[in-house]
Structures are given as C-alpha cells and as structure tokens.
Amino acid sequence: MATAEIEVPTQELPSLADANRDISRPISTPYRRYWLLLGICGVLIAAAGVAWALQIRDGMGRAGINNPVNWGVYIVTFVFWVGIAHSGTLISAVLYLVRSGWRTTINRTAEAMTIFAVMTAGLFPLIHLGRVWYFYYLVPYPSTRLLWPNFRSPLVWDMFAIGTYFTISLVFWYLGLIPDLAGLRDKFTGLKKRLYGVFSLGWQGTVKDWSHYRRLYLYLAGIATPLVLSVHSVVSWDFAMGIVPGWHSTIFAPYFVAGAIFSGIAMVITITIPLRWAFGLDRYITKYHFDNMAKLLLFTSLIVGYSYGMEYFLAWYSADPIEMQSFLWRGTGFYAGPFWIMVFCNVVVPMSLWFKATRNSLKALFVISVFVNIGMWYERFVIIVTSLAHEFDPSAWHVYTPSLTELTILVGSFAWFFFWFLLFAKTLPTISIAEVKEHLAHEHEHGH
C-alpha cells in the first residue's frame, strides 16, 4: 500500500477546505501570458488548417509521400498521438486497480491528456485520406449501394478501437469530474454556478450515490485496462497485418503498447512539471509522484530497447535475405540518422533514470521526457518509412522526405493538443479534488 508512504509531513497536510481552494484557484480570470499561449496555438492551428485545405484542393501530392512510401508523417504522427493517449487511462485505470495511491494527483491531468491526444490523433486518418470527402464510405450505414465497410481491414478495426477508446476515456474522465464540478458549483455564483451546475448533473454526494459511483468507477477501470492494451495492439496491426518486411512481426502488439505507455508517461511528465509550477500545486504533486513516474519511464524504456534489439535478432536469425537487408539498411542506409536519434532518445537517455538524483531533479526529468517524446516520434517514423522505402522488389525502391505541408500539419497538431489542454487547465480542476480529500481525510484520521 503506497498510501502510507506519502512523504509529506503531517503538519503540512492541507485541510480538506484547503484542497478545494488550492486546486480550484487557477479557475479564474487568466493572465496575459495565458492568452498569449492560447493565441500562438490558435495561429499554428490556423496555419495547419490552411495547409490541409490546400492539400484537399490540389491532392495528396502536396505531401512528400510517393509510390513505395505511401504513408509518411501523417500516419507517423497519428501513431505518435495514439501512443501519447495511452498513459492517461493507464495511470487512472491500471494504477487504480493495483491501488497505487500515487496516481491520485496526476490522474485527472493524464486523463485529460488522453482525451485531447485522441482528438488529435483522430484527425490524421482523415488528413491522410486521398478523398476525405468520401470518408463516410468507412462508416457502416445502410446505403443505396447495399455496400458496407470491409470489416476484414485493419483500418476499420482501428476506427472502432479508437472510437471506443475515446468514448470510454471520456466517460471515465467525466465521471471523475462530476463531484468536483459540484464543488465548483457550490463555490461560484451567477453564470459560472449555472454552468458547473448543469454539468455536475445535480450531484450532492449522498453516500448511496457514492456507492454507485465507486462501483462504476471500478468497472470502467476494469474494462479500460484491456481496452488500453487492445487499442494500441490494433494500431500496431495496421502494420503487423501487412506483409512489408519490417512490419510483418508478431512482437508488434506488445512492442507498440510498451512504446505507447513509454511516450505517454513522458508526455505526462512534460506537462505536469510546468503545470505544477504555474499553478503552485507543489503540495499536491510531490517529488514522490515524479519519482514513481520516472521509474515507470525507465521500466518501459527497457522494454522498448529490448524490442529494438529483438527486431534485429529475429531478422538475423530468420536468415531471410530480404529481412536482413531491410534491417541492415534501416541502421546504415538513408535513414540511419532518424534510426540513431531514436536509439539515443529512447534507450540511451532514459538510462540516467537509474540514479535517484536524476529522478528527483525536475529539470533533468523534464529534459529527459522531452527527449523521449522526440525519440518516440522518430521510432514511428523509422518503423513506417524505412520499411516501406525498401520493400521486396529492389527496382521499386525509393526514399521519402517530408514536405512543408506535412510539417506544418505536424506542428499544428501539437498546437491543437495544447490548445485544448490550456482550456482544460483554466476551466476544470487539474487534480481530482474528491480523491485528494479522500486521501487527506485518511491522513488526518491517522494523524489523530
């Protein structure tokens, strides 16, 4: 039981009222800095929007992709964001199931991240579609053609997996929010009261209600856990189901899931550190939480590194010339750069987390997490692009370099993500007040 170990001296324990006040303090009229950030995001999003519009007008040719390399930055970024989306539900659900208390103060942020990351990822399948104005062909609806989607296609699985993941995450997140919304309802007056009132559905926290609430929360955590695993497995199958050398591998599902958690945790760290600083939540998000996240980061980094090695081992052991040549080229050919960036960021850098000093230094942690984010984007790039560039028929080999359009949309996707996150940070409690209070209450009990 991690609960007992919170290394916050008792006398510093905030009272339940403090919790309400501190955590909902940021929900107030923002400073100019905030508007500035929001504005920057808006501009970048607009730029990406223009880029996409032009691409729809002229054709996919505006992207850099070509005949052997039919998937490029768009799919890379799609997988990247789906990966980011995974930490949220993992921290909330899995850690909830295993009763590791340190999740309490970060699960809200992580879940919000999940929602926004999926919202970002979900755009990319549309952006990369050659004829996006016919996207509804993918939707199972009764049409005069009597035609339906092909449910044998991994892309359709993907659509259902992502859709389910988004919905369940949203429910999970919202359910957790309801009691806090009620708190805000009681705190504010006027329009704000009205708004929070509507969304809190008239929650008044009777013990009966709490019992239903806890039950569902448990169930959601229970189904979300296999869901997390399934979603990124399905995403990995977009590749593993193909026969492309470098894709067609059974280790892909676990490999991708580990990678997803890896990148997700990294993103949580990247976000919570500035958040904690900006909103002065030092008393709630403590070194202890970061230490645990760092350990998780280290652990997943080891899994990812192992997978990299394993891919090469399998290729070598298969004695299949095509596999061997493909992987040899991956590390030495045109894309050696991205490959080694990937290895450095994902395997070498995180090794520093073996040392407690690094784990406890927020600066170091922040830098490392950023490295991991970059590395994980490159991992997807390496997997997708290098495999396609050198396929079975050598005469068809051709390489790919991203175009300006693709990069604009890539940057725009980050802006889009942070745009939503900024809105969230200013309108909703970034920490689950109710759960914090539950903890504090127990602490006080112990204290007495």
Next chain:
Amino acid sequence: MNDGDVEHSGNETTATAEGTTRREFLKVLGVAGAGAAAAACGPPDTGDKLIPYLIPPDDIVPGTSVSYATLLTGAGPEPLAIHAQVRDGRVIKLEGNPSRPTGGALSALAHSSLQDLYDPDRVPGPRQRTANGLVDATWEDGIAAAGAAVAGGSTVLLTPPAVGSAARFYQEWAAAVGATWMPWEPLGLEALRTAHGIAFGIDAIPTYEINSSDHIVCFGADFLGTWLAPVEMGARFAAARMPGHGVQARFSFVGPRLSLSGLKADEWIPARAGTEVLVALALAREIASRKADGRAARVESVLDPFTLDSVAEAAGIEAEKLRRLADQVATAKAPIALPPGIAAQGPVATDMHLAVILLNYVCGAIGSTVKFDGETVRPRHVPFAAIADLGRRMSAGEIQTLIVAGVNPAYATPASLGFAEALSKVPNVISLSPHADETTSAAGWILPSHHELESWGDGLLSRDYMALAQPVMQPVFDTRQREDILLQIATAAGAADSFQAADYSGYLQGVWRELHDRLPAGAPGFDDWWYQALADGGVSLAVPPVTDVAPPLTAAAANYSFRATAAPADFSLITYPTVQFYDGRGANRPWMQEFPDAVTKAVWNAWVELHPETAGPLGVETGDLVQVRTEAGSVTAPAYVYRGIRPDTLAVPLGQGHAAYGRTAAGRGFNALDLLDGTPDQRSGALAYAGAAATLTATGQRGKLVIMQGSDVDLGREIAELINIDDVPDAMEHEIDLTTLVEAAYDSDPRSPYRWGMAIDLNACTGCGACVTACYSENNLPVVGEDLCDQGREMSWLQIMRYYEDTEEGFQAVHFPTLCQQCGDAPCEPVCPVYAAYHTPEGLNGQVYNRCVGTRYCANNCPYKVRRFNWFTYERPYPLNLQLNPDVTVRSKGVMEKCTFCVQRINRAKLDAKDEGRLVADGEIQTACMQSCPTQAITFGNLKDPASRVSRMAKGARGYRMLDELNTRPAVTYLKSVTHAAMPESEHGHGGDSEHGD
C-alpha cells in the same frame, strides 16, 4: 459507356462533316474530354445536352470503335501497316495491322504518334512572318506567296524519304515547277547502300533473316531499337532465340557500348570505337582460313593484313575472346553478321559496312541469311553530305526558295554546319511542317500540312505488298494534305497543266489505276478493288520470284583498301538514337519524354554515359554534372555511370535539346549533335555519329537525372532469372497448378470458367517498351512530368525493370516487365476498408475507382509495387484529351489505380461471346501490352482452360512466379531468360548496386 461523352463527340464529328465550323466541333470534343477527365470524383460535368447525328454514317454504331487500316511511315525507321481505332470520330488507339506478318505489334514511337496528331503545339493554321512576328494568315495568300516564290526559280524541296506514289509525285512536281527535290533522312542508310554498291554493284538493302540464323554477330546496329526495322527484326530475333525450338541462336555483340540490342547479347566484345571494322575483317580472315573455299580465296588478299592478334591489340580486347568467337562463327550452321547501325557509324562507315559484308560473304551468309530480293522497298534519300552542301549553297545565297516539309534540318544537322544561319540567307523559306520546330520557326510562311493519320498515301511494305494510307479522322487543325498544298503552289506558280488530278487523293487513285490495269483478267473492277484495298490496308502484288539472292562479289570489293580510325587521346564519343526520341521527332510527345530509356531508365532528360572506372577517379556519380568537350563544342549534362560501355568511351543520346518544337520538348537536355563537327564519311557522305575525340571534366556540381529504377540488381531475391542454356530444367520447379487449387485459394470463383492469367517470356523481352506506351494509350494513363517522376509518382501501370545478372565473364540484362500480378491471394485486397480492392470471380484484383477513398494501404501491402496513386488530378492540354479511351474511366486525384489486364477488353469480349451463346475463345482477348509486343513475349488467356496457350506456357519448364515464397499466387508467370554465357556458381550477382535516392 458514359453516354455524355460518347454521343457528344461522335455526333459532332459528323456534324462537322455536314458543315458546322471546325471550331465548334473541337469545342464540344474538348468539353467531352474535360468531362471524361472529371470522372471518378463526384458527378461528371459533361454537358446536359444530347447531340444526335445529322446524317448517320452507315458503318458506325455510336459508342463502338471502328478500326481503319492505314500506313504509318513517320514513326521510326520502318513503315508500319496499322489499324487506327476510331471512336466517334476520334482516333484513340493505334494497333498493328493483324493481317501483316508482325501482327498487332507496334513500336513505342508508333503508339505515341497519336500524341503527335493531338499535339497542342501543332501549327493550327497558315502563318506568315511579319515585322511583328508570326501572324495568322489565309491559305489563299500563303499559296499565292509560295507560288510566286517558286516561280522565281532556284527552289529546293526538302522532304522525308518518300515511299510509294509520293516519290513519283515529288519528282513530277519538282520537274513541273523547275525545283530540286531532296528527300532526306537524318538517321539514313546511305553508308549501307554505298557499301552494297561497292560489294555487289547493286543499290540495295538486303533482308536480314536472323530468325533462321544460329549465331548473330552484331557490329553495333541497334536492330531491336532504332535501326532498319525494329518491329520486324524483333519478331525475327524472338524466333531465333526461342529455346526448345531447335537451338537458341548465339548472340555476340561487338562494339564499345551495349545498346538496347547489345544488352541481350550472350557475349560482349567491347571493341574500341571505330575498330569494329578491324574485328569484322579479322573474323573474316580467321573463318576464311578455316573454310578455305572459293569465296575465301577471292578475299584472301584483302583480308591478309588483319591478323587476330594485331586486331585484338588495336581494338583493345583479348585475342582469346576473338579467337573463340571466330571458332563459334566458323562452326555455326547459319551465322549472320549485322552491320554497324547509327551508333557505330563513324568516319569510315562505308568500310565498316563493307567489312561486315565480307564477313557475311566468307561465312556464307549472303544468300542464306542475308537475302537480296532485287529492287529494294526502302525509299532512297540524299546523304547527309548533300544537306551539308545545301547549307553551304544557302549561305552563299544560291537558293532563292526553300520548301521544308516534315524534316527539321535546323535541328538534325550539327550546329557547326550553321544550317540555322544559312536559313536566314534564303529569301523565301516556306514550311509545310505540321510542327513549329526549329526549321519551321525560321520560315517566312508556314502552311501546315496534315498529320499522317489525316492524310492520303501509300507505300511498299515488302516487294509483294503495297500498303494504302487513308485519313482516319477529320483534321484536328486547319491544315491541308502536304501534296495538295504543293499542287496548289504549282498551280499558283503557273504549272497547273502538268497535273491532271485536282488533288492528291485523285493523283493517288490515278497511280493505283495503273496498278489495277496490270492485274490479270478476271480481277474485280477498280472501285471494288480500291475499297477492298482501303479496308485491308493494301494489296498483295503479283511479283516474279527472286532469282538472284546472292549476287557475286565485285573485284572492287575484293581489292578494297580498308581504313581504320586512330584511337583518340582521351575519349571517343558515341551519339546514338533512342527508342523514344529517335532523331528527335519523339521529343514533344509526353509519353515519350516519360518513357524510361531502355538502357538507363532515365526520363525527361539527356545524359552522358561513362564507365565506373572512368567515373570513379573523377568522383562522379550518376546525376553529377560533367562537361564533355569536342572541337565542335561542349555540353554540360548529368552523368550516367554505366557498366555497358568501354572506359575510353563516352555516349550521349540524340533527340533532346530542342530550342522550339513545343512545350514538352523545348529546353530539355542537350542536342548531342552540338558535339559533332559534321565530318561525313568520304565514300557514302553519311554523318559520322561516332568516334569524335572528346574530353571529360567533372564540374563538381549535382545535376538532376531522374532514374525510374531503384536498384539495378535483385540482390539474390530471384526476381529476374537468367539461366545457362544447359540448365533449362525439364519441368517447372515447385509448380503450383493454378487450375486445380482454385477452391483452396480462391484464385477465382470455383464456378467460373475463367481465371485470367498471363505468361511473360523474359528471354523474348527486349525492353523496347512498346507495351508500356500501348498501356498509356489504352488505359488513359496520365503523364506527370519530370519533378513528379523524381518524387516516385510515375503512373505507368506497366514498367520494364532492367536487372543486371552477372555471368562468369561479364553481365547480361534481364528486362523484367512489372505489372499487377492479379494474385490469387492478393495482400492488397483485405486491407482496403471499403472493398475498392477486391477479388473478381474471374481471378482479377478488381479496383473500383469510384469506391476508393485513398488510404493507400493496398499500395503499401503490394509486394510488387504496381499500384499507382493519383497524387494530383493531371491535366491533358487540348487536344491531347481527344485521345482518351471512353471505355476506361479517367481517374482523378486521391484514387488508387492499377493494371486489371485491360478489363474493358475482357468485358467486351465476354459480351460478344454471350451474344453468340458461347464462351470466350482462347486468344480472343488481347491485352494492349500483349497486342503490341513485337517479340510476342506476353501471352494472355484463361488459366482454367488447360488447352489455352497461356496455361501451357505457365506450366512450361522455364516458368516461375515473382516472389513466389510470399504465396501470393500470382496469375503472371515469368519464363526465365536463357543465355549461352556461363553463369557463376551463385547464380545471382550482386554487382554495382546503384540505389536510387540514397
């Protein structure tokens, strides 16, 4: 069919016939084309009007193609009898006339003459040069002006070599108006003719029956690509090389550079440029000494100085190789030596030809494999020297009027000759060319003539067959038949009475009446005979059998003093014609610019070929800019590092570097002729295309040369297979019976009687690319341009990959046509989320364009990389869009497309069969590629019919499937290429992996 288009265009055509202005006709056709181009993306935007015929033509059912037989003389070195597929008044496809020996076969250049017809840059009507440039003018003024000029005297008429009645017409015309007629062919056969004149005292071009030969020794002629008669020779070559039927002929290639033909050779004797003559003589001497018969005795003295070792020394090759070759030729039953073509035509061209003739003479080929059938069918033309002289006379102001029709001397003669400047010295330059080429743009008057497909004409295809050319569609522009223009000029010049016929078609009929008069009694009346000829595309002539196929050797030849050229200090330069551009006439056709060169696979450019050993020290890689300098001039161009060339030789292609001629051609690459000083061969007056001394410097800059092939070697992946002739297996290894396992793998619906399949004989494929262009023409493939090609966005459904396979002594190319394999277990199908890619009951990988949303997953999952994605919507500038085939949807942006074995042809055949209550018969369906293959390397048919030709070939001993280990169960079976060269132990070489983009 999309009624919209078809009815529009069709009926408008006839409307034109009935007198609506041509502009309207074109406008509506344009709309139709645009409509077609908008297909596959939302609703089409054809007009919402229905335009019926005024007077329905008897023989036309709207919406169906009619094929008219006609003659194509301007597409490459040989005249071709063709069938023009006309749909609703527009020619949409050219096919070989199936009644001729070469069947439906055509060359790439012939297919692309459609784009010549629909060239948006053609001169749309008469033009006059005034102070402020070219302005529109009327025919009347033009004819009047031309007439006056011609009446002024000292007129020269410059045309391509004229076949059939045209030759006679030009002579009569020249006589009538007192002009000189000069028929000219830049890549002419003057040297060959002269040599035969010396050797046998006859002016003739023999027939080279390589099909009945068992050892072909080629001294440089690119006979499968650009020399003499590539389509016909292709068929003969395939026959000679067919393993199993007797023994496959050996093929040795002598020369400094492997051309398209050379790449098929079992053995390469890389003789230094200009020393082929010595090699030929040395071989002749060896063989003569072995044979020691009468013929040998006749030429003993002249051959005596050329001992093997001295020659080997001079030619820079191993005497051993030469001796071995001599043995092989001497022991061969029916050897044949092929003369140097254009690429080996140096300052001693005549001697070189003569040497080859002597070799043929001593080894007994003359009369057996080299036949002289009396009067040659090849039109005569003046040698290059005469043109050079004309240039001089022009600059001297001796020429008052120059009428240029269909030739382009300002481009096709070396710049050092200054023909372009000379043009300005001529008071009246009148161009009758349909294109605004370099010469035309210097003309004072442009009176554009019809394209061949809009014209009347005729010509001998063989000594017993006279072909007839007829207009197959309404003129696209305001042009006139070339001969008619001349007639009108003659009239204007006051020479009207010398011609009875009012126009050329009348003149032509007049000539044919004479032909008809010679028919035996009981022949049909002229009209019936004439219309039959029009329908058939020509008539067979009753000619006396050939008596003298082997004329005696003259004394002149027996005591000839041969000359050889001295080796230049640095490099000797070769300028050679390519399949796609020939003498440059193909340069303004998008299909030809995007046609990957058979040897280099480069597109949209010109390049400098050099050997790795040359490039290495200079640190030059493919694509780096190098400068080639001769006395005549210098060019800077991207290098192409090529294993098939001697280290002391450089090679550059002809046909690019146009200053005018159209938007597609202008400013691409360089004109190789700028490097030649225009020295003709003294004896024949032929231009020396080879042997110029050149220097090479690396500029250190990176140029742009787009190569359409990734790796040149298959890295042991057993994709392109080359085996030694002794290793040809008795039965197919690990054969999959595509006809019995169908239920297991669902190659096709078990109940369907069809499973369409294809067999491709790599041994027969010469990489000439006719199939590629045929596919462009049949399936409305867009042309994307150089930049998109560079990004790997080409749209060709069928590509010919050129793989190098190492042999023990060298290497040999295997040309590998890659198209959709129509897999039984197709990886592309299940990944499509919307069933746009699926399996048809007849075993095709269907591709439903209008269902496709463009995820491109199918293309990723295709191991053969034969799917093509529409990255943009590609425009076809009017009137190029008139060529679109209405049977095939024109794809637009965001749609995946690929080969479906010409499913439109399959469906048509099935309908015909059903109407007659039967099944489709074997051979009834021909895919476009199969149809136009000169060597019949491609066979298409029903794999479920064990008797069908394709089934038998698919089970053949040499058969294998591409990447079979993936168990995709392709419907395409490749037959291994077979060589006489010894193969190394590891059958697959890993030589020089030149990887694209890395």
Next chain:
Amino acid sequence: MSGILAQFETLGATKTAIERLRAEGHSDLDVYSPFPAPELEQALGIVSSPVRRWALIGGITGFLTAAGLTGLTALAYPLVTQGKPILSWPAYFVIMFEMTILFTGLFGFLGVLHHTRKPGRLSPQYRTTFSVDRFGVYVPAAAGADQRGVESLVRDAGAVEVEVGV
C-alpha cells in the same frame, strides 16, 4: 415534512452518529459526504450496487451488435478478399471486442444516472459545505418520533451544527 439535519467535520463522528441513529430505528437516513467514504456505506448497510447488472447487459448487447454488424453486412454483399471466407470471424472478433467494451461502459454510465436519479435538482437539505469538508446526516421526522432525542443524539456524536425542522 420536517426533519433534522446534522453536520459533522470528521468521518468518525459521522460514522458513530449513523450507527446510533440506525440503532434507534431511523432507517431512511440521507447522508452527505464530500468524498467517497466506504466506511459510511458499511455504516448504512449498503452492500452492492445494481450498476453491475447494467454493465453486464451492455457488454452482451455490444457483443451481439458487433456480431450482427460484421457478419450480416458481409453477407449483404459477399465480396472475396485474398480468398478469405465471407464470414471471417477471426477478423470480426476485433470489432466485437471493442463494441463489447464500448457498450459496457455506456450502459454502466446510464445505470449510474438512473440509480442516482441524475440529472436532477438539489434536495432542500443539501448544504454547499457538503462539497467542501462537511458531512451531513438528515433524519426525516418519523411520525411520533422524538425530535429532541435525535437532536441530542447527533450532538453527542459530535455534530458541529444541527438544524431542526428542515
């Protein structure tokens, strides 16, 4: 209708108050808590929530929906891809799995809304302090019950504030 609303500051106090009240026979108590407190549920004798049944039904529905969607649409226009059977259940199972989870979650949520009568109005006994740090126990006045007794009882239990007649 009037009753007694007592506010407490600690979990323990609330718990004892509830236990005593129930011992006194006050069964229908409304207890408010600022955070999920299992202790109070035990005290109130709440064993399990019917939400579990909702989740189960949801899961089954989702599974069947997916099975129907995939299987029947495949039969609706049978098209072969790569020789796979028209009914490729292994592939369809992915869809079934996802839909099962989706419906489980959604039905569960509906279940909670249903049993907690949400969305709805706040009860008159609700005090905003309940969402901050106070626990509330509302004892509706039973017919003939002794209001004073209740009041003193909750005060003894440690109620910091008691309202009568709300």
Next chain:
Amino acid sequence: MTPSRRLIAAAVIVAVCLPLALIVFVSGAPDATGQQAAATGEQQLPVRLDPIKPRTPTGMTADEAIAAHENATEGPEQPIPFNHRFHTQELRMQCEYCHGGSDRSPIAVMPALDLCMGCHRIVGANLEPIQRLRGYYDSGEPVPWERVYKLPEFVQFPHRAHLRSQVECEECHGKVEEMDRVYKFSSLKMGWCLDCHWQPGEDTDVATDRLLTEQFPPPETPDERQPIGLYPRRLNEHYGANRGPIDCSACHY
C-alpha cells in the same frame, strides 16, 4: 425525478433495440430487393421485338400533342416539343424505329435528324416546330436535345447486353409511349441496378458462364449460333441463373 427516468428508459430501449433493428435491416435488405425482383421476374415480359400493345388511339391531334408536351410538368422541355405518346400511340411507331442500333451499341442510339426529316419533309411540314426542325436540318446544326438520363463516367453501362437479355425498354425508361414529355423514370442509383441484378435464390453471372459451357458448346458455324437475345431467358427458366453480374468490375473500370 421523472424526467430523468424517462430519459433513461428511452436510452435503454434504444440501446437494446439497436442490434435487433440492425439485424432485421441487414438481413432484410436483400429480401426487400428480392421481392421486387421476384415480382418483375414473374410477370411475363413480352418478347422484345413484339409491337407495343396496340392501344385504342385517343384521337390526339398534332397540335394537341405539341400543346401536351409544352404543358407537361415532368421532365425537361425539349427544343422541339417532340411527343412520344403521339408518335407511339397515334402513329404506332416502334422504339426501334428511331432508337434502333441500341442493341449493338453500349449506348442508346439517338435518332439522326435525317431520320426525322425522312417523314417531316412532308408530314406536318406546316407546323411551327417542324419548321424549326427543318431549320436545324438546313443549317446543318444538330438539335440540342435536353438530356434526361445521365450516368456518371465511372459507370460502364452496355445497353446492348440488356436489350439482348430481353430487358424491356420500359423496365428502365417507363411507359414512354404514355409520356407527352419524357421524364427520368428511374433513379439510376446502384441499388436500383441491383434490384434486377440481384436475384436471391438465383445464381450469379459466373453460373451463367458455367451453364454456357454445359448447354451451349461453341457452334461450328456462326449461323448455327443462338439467336440474339434468346439464351439468357432460357438459362433463367431452366436453371434459375440470374440476369446479370453483381461483380463490381462488370460496370466499374
């Protein structure tokens, strides 16, 4: 709290019925088309070359015909007020007289102006529309008829195959002989095509091909071959094979 109750009840009902509804729909879809198709299948189609059933002429005059066309509400008004009802019923003309050749062509053949003038040099020469027709003819301009039926480019529709399979003109174009002004009778949507091409219980096109192998070996000489348009019906009657392919590539390429 009844409002929330109602909401929840509704939600539950929807959620439970969704799969059922779906199952019904999907399994129902082919049946629905099937019944229609069966209906058309049972009705005895007249052999194609029979004349249109003679109807008692309504005694319509040319002027009435012209007026009727101009007053008709459905379909586009044509540059020349051509009245199909008048020509087919009053004058007893056959479709093939003007639209002949459709059975040899992928497209429906539109009558040439020449054909119209065949009669109208004399007949009704004094009528104003006929004079305009004459005007077109003399000026050598074709009549710009308003298009009624238009298929997208990506659909390849062979009229010939359908006519030879004895599909009646009116199955798709409606009773043109009763139209004063021709209007779009059928949607031309894919589902509409499938109503015919899709015959539950009947076999698909490949079966037709298979049966051909068994029942119709290729005859030696062309003249022994099946009379055009006969065999598909015989296949339908004897073997219940269908009227046409449902394979995508039959129409989309």
